[in-house]
Amino acid sequence: MAESENIVLETAEKIFADLADAQEINHDKTGAWTAPLWQALTDAGLPLAWVSEELGGAGASLADGFAVLGAAGRFALAVPLAETMLAGWLLAQANIASPGGEMTVAPAGPKDRITQNPDGMLSGRARGVPFAKAAKHVAVLAHGVGGISIALVDAAELRIESGLNLGGDHSDTVIFDNVAPKISKPAPAGFDQTTLMLMGGVVRSLQIAGALESMLDISVKYSNERVAFEKKISKFQAVQHNLAKLAGESAAALAAATSAADAIASASAFDDAVFLEAVSAKIRCAEAAEKGGAIAHQVHGAIGFTIEHILHRYSLRALAWRDDFGSESFWAVELGNRIVARGADELWPLVASR
Known part of the structure; x- marks a missing residue:
């Protein structure tokens, strides 16, 4: 490091x-x-x-x-740090200065599209935009007749319908009704909505991997404190087996997420190798969030489901992050399509390149 x-x-x-x-x-x-x-x-x-x-x-x-x-x-x-970092990164791609305060990005789902009209105004709807209600500005990727552009929009100019994700954080619907951006510039060549979704997916993968690390730590600590039938539950083989499975899910998520992050950090473009890393990380981390969260709650028993216990802060957010910037099912289909398009003979060289 x-x-x-x-x-x-x-x-x-x-x-x-x-x-x-x-x-x-x-x-x-x-x-x-x-x-x-x-x-x-x-x-x-x-x-x-x-x-x-x-x-x-x-x-x-x-x-x-x-x-x-x-x-x-x-x-x-549970503050928009990741979203503001991602928004700043998006704006920087078009050499747009970032304002102060909280920001978020739109669209946050691969099936949503924001359109830039010939007069420069923005129209469209973006669902599941994280922390839109808390944001002062929104960094927007828009499609227009001249190509793809990146814009900065004052959140006060938007219509935002409140929503909450599983973790209780804002996941809102943002409506662009012929909105004028504060500034708009063309996106660099080759930069598209898939690029934004891949970057956002790796951000979420890292967050999920981090949450799983904490869930493992919390579960191990609890199992060494909780006594049942006159001995710590960590001594029971079933609990040990579950903790080992949780450790495996955490390790797999961390390996996938950090490998994807390293690929992006060292790459000069979002090529097929980065696509494979980022998509694989999102799929694997999303699966780990489901399996790992279930195991952690099982180890804790009834207390883990109470609002007074902190476990839900990690498990529910990890589950909520699965859907941001494309769910694992969406990316699994996209990965399959990409591999089929390349042909069977190109699969192993692509995998082996990393």
Whole structure:
């Protein structure tokens, strides 16, 4: 790990540990914890980590940002840090400066489309946009007659219908009704909606992998504390077997997510090799979220289903993140189509290239 990544990651982890403790947040019913956390993140430059200094950001590398997102997943962070980082990255592709404050991206699903009309206005509907209600601006990928463009839109100009995901975080429908962007520029050559979805999918994969790490830690700790039939439940073979399965799911998710992040960080373009890595990570991490969450709750028994326990903060968010930027079923079909189009003889060389 590079020295710069050490510094960025250590800064993020210290902020999360000080201001995003799951137990304290779980007991705070007013949401008062969000303001100091967001201020600390902003002061550290983390929300705009992927934006160059010339465009108003911190100028951190992709690897630095990916490491921060993995840590954010371990804390099941319920503020739009990942969304703002992704929005800043999207705007930077078109050399658009990022404003301050919370941001999100649209569309957040591969089947939604925002259209840029000949007069420059934006129209369309984007569903499941994370933290749209909390965002001050939205970074938009739009399709127009002249090609694909990237735009910055004031959230106050949009109609936002509130929605919640499984974790209780905003997952809203954003309606663009002939909205004028603050600024709009053409996307770079080769950049399309699939590129945005792949990047968003890897972001979610890292968060899921981080959440699974915490679920494993919480479950192991609980099994060493809970006593049944006069011995710790960690001594029962069935519990040990379940914890081993959970550790396997966590390790598989972490390996897939970090490999995809490394592929993007070291690639010069979102080619077929990156597609394979990113899609495989999203599919595997989504599967791990389902299997791992079920095991963690089974180890905890009834207490794990209570709102007072912190386990749900991780398990439900991991499950909710499965659907953002394309579900595993969507990407499984896309991966199959890509492989079929390349032909059977090209499959192994593609897999072996990584």
